[in-house]
Amino acid sequence: MALLQIAEPGQSAAPHEHKLAAGIDLGTTNSLVATVRSGEAKTLVDHEAQDMLPSVVQYQQNGVNVGRLAKQSATQDPQNTIISAKRFLGRTLSDIQHTFGQLPYTFKESDGVVSMQTVSGEVNPIQVSSEILKTLGKRAEDSLGGDLQGVVITVPAYFDDAQRQGTKDAAKLAGLHVLRLLNEPTAAAIAYGLDSGNEGTIVVYDLGGGTFDVSVLRLNQGVFEVLATGGDTALGGDDFDHTLLARFCELAEHQEELTPEQVRYLLDQARYVKEQLSSQDVVTVSLETTGFAWKGEFSRADFDILIQPLVQRTIRTCRRVLKDADVKAEEVQEVVMVGGSTRVPLVREKVAAFFQKEPLVSIDPDKVVAIGAAIQADILVGNKPDSEMLLLDVTPLSLGLETMGGLVEKVIPRNTTIPVARAQEFTTFKDGQTAMSIHVLQGERELVDDCRSLARFALTDIPPMAAGAAHIRVTFQVDADGLLSVTAMEKSTKVAASIQVKPSYGLSDTQVADMIQSSMQHAKEDIQARMLREQQVEADRVLESIQSAVDSDGEKLLSQEELNQISETMRQLATARQSGDVEEIKTAIERVDQATSEFAQRRMDDSIKQALTGQSVDEV
Amino acid sequence: MTYFELFQLPYGFAVDLGALTITYRDLQKAVHPDNFANASSHEQLMAVQKTAEINDALATLKHPLRRAEYMLHLMGVDIRAEQQTLQDPAFLMAQMELREALDDARHADDPDAALATLTSQTQSDIDQYFNDLTPILDAQDQANAENAADFIRKLKFLYKFLDEIERLEDELFSD
Numbered sequence: 001m002a003l004l005q006i007a008e009p010g011q012s013a014a015p016h017e018h019k020l021a022a023g024i025d026l027g028t029t030n031s032l033v034a035t036v037r038s039g040e041a042k043t044l045v046d047h048e049a050q051d052m053l054p055s056v057v058q059y060q061q062n063g064v065n066v067g068r069l070a071k072q073s074a075t076q077d078p079q080n081t082i083i084s085a086k087r088f089l090g091r092t093l094s095d096i097q098h099t100f101g102q103l104p105y106t107f108k109e110s111d112g113v114v115s116m117q118t119v120s121g122e123v124n125p126i127q128v129s130s131e132i133l134k135t136l137g138k139r140a141e142d143s144l145g146g147d148l149q150g151v152v153i154t155v156p157a158y159f160d161d162a163q164r165q166g167t168k169d170a171a172k173l174a175g176l177h178v179l180r181l182l183n184e185p186t187a188a189a190i191a192y193g194l195d196s197g198n199e200g201t202i203v204v205y206d207l208g209g210g211t212f213d214v215s216v217l218r219l220n221q222g223v224f225e226v227l228a229t230g231g232d233t234a235l236g237g238d239d240f241d242h243t244l245l246a247r248f249c250e251l252a253e254h255q256e257e258l259t260p261e262q263v264r265y266l267l268d269q270a271r272y273v274k275e276q277l278s279s280q281d282v283v284t285v286s287l288e289t290t291g292f293a294w295k296g297e298f299s300r301a302d303f304d305i306l307i308q309p310l311v312q313r314t315i316r317t318c319r320r321v322l323k324d325a326d327v328k329a330e331e332v333q334e335v336v337m338v339g340g341s342t343r344v345p346l347v348r349e350k351v352a353a354f355f356q357k358e359p360l361v362s363i364d365p366d367k368v369v370a371i372g373a374a375i376q377a378d379i380l381v382g383n384k385p386d387s388e389m390l391l392l393d394v395t396p397l398s399l400g401l402e403t404m405g406g407l408v409e410k411v412i413p414r415n416t417t418i419p420v421a422r423a424q425e426f427t428t429f430k431d432g433q434t435a436m437s438i439h440v441l442q443g444e445r446e447l448v449d450d451c452r453s454l455a456r457f458a459l460t461d462i463p464p465m466a467a468g469a470a471h472i473r474v475t476f477q478v479d480a481d482g483l484l485s486v487t488a489m490e491k492s493t494k495v496a497a498s499i500q501v502k503p504s505y506g507l508s509d510t511q512v513a514d515m516i517q518s519s520m521q522h523a524k525e526d527i528q529a530r531m532l533r534e535q536q537v538e539a540d541r542v543l544e545s546i547q548s549a550v551d552s553d554g555e556k557l558l559s560q561e562e563l564n565q566i567s568e569t570m571r572q573l574a575t576a577r578q579s580g581d582v583e584e585i586k587t588a589i590e591r592v593d594q595a596t597s598e599f600a601q602r603r604m605d606d607s608i609k610q611a612l613t614g615q616s617v618d619e620v
Numbered sequence: 621m622t623y624f625e626l627f628q629l630p631y632g633f634a635v636d637l638g639a640l641t642i643t644y645r646d647l648q649k650a651v652h653p654d655n656f657a658n659a660s661s662h663e664q665l666m667a668v669q670k671t672a673e674i675n676d677a678l679a680t681l682k683h684p685l686r687r688a689e690y691m692l693h694l695m696g697v698d699i700r701a702e703q704q705t706l707q708d709p710a711f712l713m714a715q716m717e718l719r720e721a722l723d724d725a726r727h728a729d730d731p732d733a734a735l736a737t738l739t740s741q742t743q744s745d746i747d748q749y750f751n752d753l754t755p756i757l758d759a760q761d762q763a764n765a766e767n768a769a770d771f772i773r774k775l776k777f778l779y780k781f782l783d784e785i786e787r788l789e790d791e792l793f794s795d
Contacts, residue, residue: 150657179657320790380657390649416679419653421672479668480653545659593662600663604651604670611650612628612643 019149021179021381022140023187023373026129026153026167028086028236029209029340031055032367033136034374035144036383041191041374043367044143052366053139055209057082057131059118066135075268078104078260080118084238085128087210088114089170090162099234101242104260126166130173137176147537150179152377154369156206157183158213158231158396160442161454164482175530177537179380181481184208185215186391187372188338189224191363200333201227203322205351205359206369207314208339210236214318216325216332225392228325228415230317235310237274237341243306244270248287252294265289277303278343304346311350318354324415335359340366393418399454399476399484402439404429406448411476414444418482423475425491432464436472438488438497459488459497528582535585539577542589543570546596549603557602569595622694623677633691633754635681644678684750685779688772691757697765699772706773715777718742722784731792739785746778 022035022044030052034043043051050068058070058081065073074081082105088096093109106117115122133153140148153176155167164181171178185204192202204215213231217224245266249258258266269287276283277300287294322329335351337359342348351359363371379387394417400410401424411424428436436459443451462470471491478484489496546566554563569592576588624631627643649655651670656663680686689700706712718738725734749771755761756768 180654380654382658388649390645390652391654392648392652417675419668419672420675421669422676477668477672480671541658542660545663549659549663593660596660597662600660600666603663604666607650608647608670611646 019381019383020140020144020146021150021152021374021377021383022137022144022148023152023182023370023375023377024133024136024154025184025187025367025370025373026086026132026155026170027055027208027369028084028211028238029055030366031132031136032370033140034367034370035140036374036378041371041378043370044139046139053132053136055084055086055132057085057128059120059123061119064120064131066131075261075264078264079106080120082116082118082123082128084210085125087234087238088125089129089166090160090164091125102258102263104263126170126173129167129170133171133174133176137174148176149381149537149541150177150377152180152182152187152373152380153178154182154184154187154373156208156211156213156231156233157185157215157226157229158211158233159482160233160397160452161482161484162452163233168481168483175534178481179377182373182376182391183215183226183229183393184338184369185213185229185336186217186224186226186393187369187376188336189217189219190372190375190389190391191368192334192336192360201327201331202334202336203318203332203355204336204338205314205318205342206231206338207341207347208236209341210234210238212236212314212317214314214321216321216327224389225417226394226415227327228321229394229396230321230324231396232313232317235313237339237344239310240274240307240341240344241267241270243310244273244303247302247306248285248294251296252287252292254292256291259291262289262292266292273298274303274344278345300345307344307346311346314347315350315354318351329355332357336368337361337365338368393480393482395420395478395482397442398444399478400441400443400451401426401474402441402448408441408443408446408448408451411474412478418478419480421475421477423473426472426474427468428462428465428470428472429467431467433467433470434462434464435460436462436488438474438486440476440484440486454484455486457486457488457497459490459495461495462490463493463495531582532580532585535582535589536577539573539585539589542592543573543577546570546592549596549599553599553603553606557606558599562599566592566595566599623681623690626674626677627681629681631758633684633687633750633757635687637682640678640681644674647674685772685775688750688753688757688768688775692765692768692772695757695760695762695765695768697769699769706770706777708770708774711774711777715781718781719784722781722788726788726792735785735789739782742778742781742785746775746782749775749778 022033025032032043032051032053034041045051046053053067054071056067056070056074058065058073058077060080070081074083087100091114092112093107093114096107096114108115108117108122113124115124137148137151151171153167153171155164159167167181168178185206188204188206189202200219202217202219204217206213211231211233212235213229215229216227218227245263248266248270266287269285273283273285280300282297282299285294285296285298332355335355335357337348337351342361342365348359376391378384379389394415395412396414398410398414399412400408403409409424412420412422426436437456438459439448439456440454441448441451442454445451459472472488473491474486474488476484476486487496547570550563550566558566569588573585573588573592576584579585622631627640629635629639648671651667651674653664653667653671656667680690693700721738725731725738728734753768753771756764
């Protein structure tokens with residue numbers, strides 16, 4: 001890592017230094033990492049020149065295998081080899097068992113966290129995901145020759161709060177700084193939008209290994225706006241494989257329950273047959289493993305009949321999302337295909353028929369998301385200060401509160417542009433009531449039982465008043481990553497309570513810290529060293545951002561005295577950074593934050609003024 | 621700064637949605653958190669708050685009902701968080717009849733047509749209330765502020781009814 005240069009205010013150290021950033025497509029079946037080099041976004045390959053990393057992690061007694069090696073061992077070692085862990089992120093055990101049927105793992109649930117038993121102990125889906133992220137982060141750093149300043153990680157647009165939080169926790173565990181969680185369809189649109197300069201209404205149809213989503217986006221003058229999004233977090237190409245597996249069992253007249261090894265073998269074979277049928281009409285299938293044998297021909301027509309209901313489900317979702325976006329199928333100008341499963345001919349046929357146009361497939365559907373993420377990461381890290389691109393995202397699901405009678409009152413309806421803050425007022429219903437329980441829910445249905453419970457917390461110490469006299473204001477805030485925090489306050493007394501929504505079945509901060517600690521012990525890394533490194537990177541980030549803010553607006557918005565004060569705290573931070581003391585750096589960062597808060601406010605107001613004046617000049 | 625001033629629009633119930641959208645994008649480009657992904661945590665927090673504020677202002681001005689409520693609030697009458705119910709027996713009776721009609725539509729021979737009729741009927745009621753409401757809001761006619769509040773309370777019922785029609789549509793025609 002380069003030593004920090006302290007520049008005098010007014011002189012930036014290295015204004016055009018290229019910062020290292022990467023886009024990561026954390027997929028169900030495969031994951032990729034891409035970056036922008038010499039103005040072009042490309043996926044990065046491993047030492048075997050492969051860019052796709054199978055999202056498979058094999059746990060061994062003393063270490064882990066990630067990727068192809070792990071995938072190859074899946075048949076022999078199914079219980080220790082975790083495949084498609086993304087599908088389990090943010091899920092309860094009963095969700096998983098109900099949705100995915102036969103799986104070769106021994107699940108366990110404690111404190112609301114689902115984990116799987118392996119030879120190296122229990123592992124949860126967040127830990128599995130973090131191994132994949134770690135591998136890709138390392139690949140990027142090796143290939144770019146330096147530390148990553150930040151990454152953009154993509155998630156299905158339909159991911160709920162728990163699943164997004166899980167993804168962010170996994171990145172934290174992997175030691176990656178997340179610039180933004182980006183919706184996969186938006187990433188795909190970025191990849192296509194910047195390449196071809198499209199304008200108009202675009203649908204992104206993304207059928208991956210384990211998730212399906214469809215989004216309606218409007219592109220206009222560099223602005224990407226998600227009009228609506230919908231999908232199914234438990235539908236994907238893996239389901240084609242499972243359907244095919246069930247058919248194989250029928251054909252082989254196999255009645256007994258399958259062993260984990262047999263399941264693994266048959267799923268691999270099913271995937272192979274599915275892939276063959278994308279380019280051939282008939283495949284000769286030969287299944288042979290311990291206690292299971294079948295040989296025969298299998299045609300695309302046979303396959304189409306099997307998967308027809310699944311594909312139809314995706315078309316139904318398309319119809320609903322178009323309706324949400326208030327767009328008619330014939331108004332859609334382009335349909336972008338994303339995800340390996342869109343290679344299945346029946347999928348392309350059905351999509352083309354529904355939208356009455358041939359879908360776009362010119363960018364590899366497996367890479368398009370990573371490429372879009374890399375472009376966004378490059379912009380966010382600050383390599384393209386003149387970029388005109390702006391992403392406007394929406395909430396995928398409605399957020400609300402439980403009210404009397406087990407009903408849900410929506411506070412933020414689905415497809416609201418984020419970031420967003422909304423408040424709703426409630427009152428006490430009993431005389432002298434001093435506490436109120438607040439239950440946060442996500443979903444579209446009216447009854448609490450039909451929605452997903454995100455969090456519960458209590459507002460206590462409300463002074464006793466007559467029923468209906470207290471005014472309790474509950475505020476929901478969703479940030480640009482789609483993560484929710486909720487605060488509640490009694491207005492007359494200012495008694496407040498708040499929660500960063502950590503879903504009831506997710507991980508607490510302590511759990512994440514423990515996991516980081518245990519992964520450290522595993523890797524024999526020094527936790528102190530890592531914390532120091534993280535604080536130093538943070539210090540560099542703060543210094544650099546304040547410096548550039550001072551360079552551009554210091555003279556205009558600050559008095560000499562204020563400027564001196566800010567410079568002084570920055571000097572202190574720079575000294576603290578060299579001290580090697582984590583706490584000292586933390587304190588110094590807080591001091592800079594405090595000294596610059598007024599400045600930040602003025603800059604924000606000034607840029608709003610600028611935006612508005614700029615416009616009236618244009619209009620003249 | 622009122623939302624009208626924020627978006628540089630003349631005060632009035634009729635809003636130029638095109639101009640609104642253009643200014644909205646300019647404002648977003650100035651303060652969106654993506655511009656601050658590398659900035660101090662303080663600036664990031666502020667960007668989130670400002671953007672949320674702008675998003676809320678847009679949503680308020682875009683939707684006629686929320687816009688009307690907001691304009692009434694600018695006149696000094698805030699009914700956005702009120703718990704009290706409407707005191708107009710005739711109107712409430714008509715609402716109950718509408719809901720019965722909705723229930724009948726579910727079992728009608730042609731539910732699609734029945735729902736379409738209900739929708740257009742409700743929509744024309746809505747238009748009528750807005751016609752009566754607009755001059756009061758535009759002129760900030762304080763003498764009629766309570767009347768305006770009443771119109772808006774009734775409009776809330778009607779919009780809720782439109783939601784119910786839509787929910788039934790989803791239920792009946794989801795396949």
